[in-house]
Amino acid sequence: MFNAYQIEEHQKPLKLRQLKKPAPTGHELLVKTKVSGVCHSDVHIVSGDWGVCKLPLTPGHEGIGIVEAVGSAVTQIKVGDRVGMAFLHHSCLNCHLCKSGRQNICENQNQSGFTVNGTFGEYFVGDERFVAKIPDNYSDAEAAPILCAGITSYKAVLSANAKPGARIVISGSCGGLGHLAIQYAKAMGYEVVALDFFNDQDKETMCRRLGADFIVHCSKENGEKTLLQEFKQLVPQKPIEAAIVFAPVAAAVSDAVSYVSPGGTIVPVGIPSGNFQISALKLILKELKVQGSIVGTPSDLKEVFLFSSKHNIKPRVEEKEMKYVNDVIHDLKDGKISGRVVLTTK
Secondary structure (H helix, E strand, O other), X not given: OEEEEEEXXXXXXXXXXXXXXXXXXOOEEEEEEEEEEOOHXXXXXXXXXXXXXXXXXXXXXXXXEEEEEEOOOOOOOOOOOEEEEOOEEEOOOOOHHHHOOOHHHOOOOEEEOOOEOOOOEOEEEEEOOOOEEOOOOOOHHHHHHHHOHHHHHHHHHHHHXXXXXXXXXXXXXXXXXXXXXXXXXXXXXXXXXXXXXXXXXXXXXXXXXXXXXXXXXXXXXXXXXXXXXXXXHHOOOOOEEEEEEOOOOHHHHHHXXXXXXXXXXXXXXXXXXXXXXXXXXXXXXXXXXXXXXXXXXXXXXXXXXXXHHHOOOOOOEEEEEHHHHHHHHHHHHOOOOOOEEEEEOO
C-alpha cells in the first residue's frame, strides 16, 4: 500500500488515500516518487474545468522518482534509474500522427493525472517509451518543472517561428511556463517583452534577471486601449512578430490580436475556462496566424533537457512537502505563485 492525494469530487480539496501498489506489466515502470511539480493544469483538472474525470483520480504530471520495478517488455530503463513522467502518459503509437512523430496530438492518448493516475503520491506508473531519464546536472526539484512547464514553453517558443533577433511577447511571464519561456526565447536570440500583472516587485525583478528586455504591466482594469498605450510608452517602436500567451485568460489572446504586428503569430498555450473572443476584422486585415501549442513528444522531452542543459536554463522553484498540496493549488489558482512549486515526499 502507498499514500496518494486524490480527487474524489471536483472543486473540493484532494483527499489522502491509501492505494494498492501496482505491479508493472508490459512497458510499464513502477516509480517511487521523490518530487512532483504542480502545474496550472492541475488546478483545471481538480476544478473540473476540462470536464468530469473518472474519479477517484490522482492528479499530477511532473513526477521525478527512482524506478523500483519494470514490466516484462521494458528494455531501455532499469531498476534504480532516475526518471520523470510528463503529461503525455502514452499514445496509441499506431495512428498517422504517432507514426509521424506527433504523439502529443494523438486522438487515442492518455494523460498523466487526467485520464490515468498521476504523480501526487508515493508511487506512480509510467511507460518507458514516454518517460525521460533525468540528467545528472539537474536536481529533482529543478528537473520536475522541465517535464511540463519546460517542454511546453520550449515548444511554444519554437512554434512562434519568429526570425532571429525578433521581438516577441511572453504573456503570463511570471508563471511556471512564462519564466522558463523567457529563458528559452533569450537563448534562441529573441528580444523579449514580459507581460503580466506584476503585482509585486519580486515578479518584475525575476523577469528582468531572467533576461526580459522590456516589462509591460497589465491589470484587470486595463482595457485594450490602455494596454496598447502601455506598449507605446514602454517599448520602443519595432514590430512585435509573435505573442506566446501562457496566461489562462481569454482576454489575453484578444489583447494579442491588437498588439501583435501585421503578419505576426499568436501562440495560445494557457487554456481559459471559456472560449477566446477574437476580432475577426483584425485577424484578417493584419493577416495574423493563430498557432495552438500543447506539451510535447518523447523526442521533444529529450531535446528540451539537452537544450536546457546546454544553456543552463533552470526553473525558479520552491519546495514544499506534499501534505501542503491543497494549499499550493489554492495559491496557484489565486495567482500568488511565481515560478514553480515542487512537492516533495520527504
